[in-house]
Amino acid sequence: MKKIVLLFFSAIVFNNLNAQNVGIGTTTPTLGKLEIRGAAGTGTTVAAFGTDGAGLAIQKDASGPVIGFNHYRNQTIANSLGKHFANGYAAILAQEVNSGKIKIDMYDYGTGGGFTAAGRRALTIFNSGNIGIRSEASSMATFIVPKLNNYNGSAVFSGTTYTSYFQYSPLENTYIRGGIDNAKVILNDVPGGKVGVGKQAETPTLITSTLSVFGSLKLPDKAVSADYTLTEDDFTILVNMANNATQTIIITLPPPDATTDGRIYIIRGINMPEISNYDNATGWIKVNNITEEYYSSNKLYYVYYSGGAFGTAELSLMESFTVQCIGNQWRILIRSHDTWFQ
Incomplete structure (x- = not known):
């Protein structure tokens, strides 16, 4: 009979406790099933969990609530940012109730029970939703990323093969690249x-x-002294004939198609030898793939022609072409041609 009465009494007490809120630091808990007021010692730690290792602490800082990861505060002294539960790194997630900012701070490796060093602001989320990476200088930009002392810069974006860097190295150069070969920016x-x-x-x-x-x-230039096929990396080509009337140099333009449409090249002859006739087998520069319809229109030459106009000797120098791919044809835009008489 006594056992039955005790069991009945225990059930009534348990039922009453189960229906009630539990308060620590307060006799009238109404804000949750468990309500804790106050903090441990002179610090800000309200509750600590897993204190036998790298635990977690709920804290109430003067500016707002804080969650400490391997971090707690049980006393307040000058310049103290808290302590480590266990050996290792630490971090906090905090909110400033007056500004609405949420912050994540990181702390260097420390010993259990030892004070943390000064932390680093890793992330700031402003009340507007704007984000600062290692910065809380302004809430006027959606995303703020300062370079600080990072050698690789303020941001790195990696493609499959190639990487873009912003403010890279102490020179703070910026490299914007496509992620693979033949990618476009x-x-x-x-x-x-x-x-x-x-x-x-x-x-x-x-x-x-x-x-x-x-x-x-600045545009690329290249000097050649033998046959050469132009590429997408070329612009101005200086063809050095070395005053050699026994050679001919062939410069070949790439096929005129959709991949070269609109491209421009300048082809210029230097140290051109003097030849006696436009029909000479050697001594000139020929440019292949030019679409022109009249005589010698694709050659650079220096002709000394004794049967020139007015019975005088004629000197004719075709020194350079500026060509552009228009549709499926290479056309000469500018030709540098001088003729004079002796």
């Missing part, structure tokens, strides 16, 4: 889109063309 491909290059490009009203370059322009 496309800029401002919108109706009316324009691109500005150079210091003055920071004034948008000065960018009036599809490409506006404010300053000098």
Whole structure:
């Protein structure tokens, strides 16, 4: 009978406890099934879990709530950012209730029970939803990433083969690459889109063309002294004849098709030998794949012709071509041609 009465009493007590909230630091818990007020010692740690290892702590900092990972605060002293539960690294996730910011701070390796060193701000999420990586300088940009002391820069984006870097190395150069061979980098491909290059490009009203370059322009040049086929890496080709009238140099343009449409080359002869006739078998530069219809139109030469106009000797120098692929044809845009008489 006594056992039955005790069992009945225990059931009533358990049922009452189960229906009630539990308070620590308060006799009137109403905000949750478990409500804790206050913190341990002179610190800010409200609750600690897994304290036999790298535990987790719920803290109430002056600026807002904090979750400590292998991090707790049980006392407050000058310049203290907390302690390590166990040997290892630590971190905190915190909110500033007055600004709405959420912050993640990282701490270096430390010993269990030892104070942490100064932390590093890894991530800031502003109340607006904007994000700062290692920065909380401004909430006016959607994404803020400072370079700081990172050699590889402020951001690295890796493709399958190649990587783009922003503010790379102490020189802070920026490399924008496609991710694989033959990939393309496309800029401002919108109706009316324009691109500005150079210091003055920071004034948008000065960018009036599809490409506006404010300053000098560098284009590749190459000197050759033998037959050569131009590639997508060429622009100006200097063909050195070395005053040798016994040789002929063939310069071949790439096939005119969709892959070369619009491309421009400059082909210029230097140290041209003097030959006596346009029909000479040697002594000139021939450019293959040019679509022209009249005599010697694809040759660079220096002709000394004794039967020139007005009974005088005629000197004719075809020194350079500027050609462009238009559709499926290479056309001469500019030809540098001088003729004089003796």
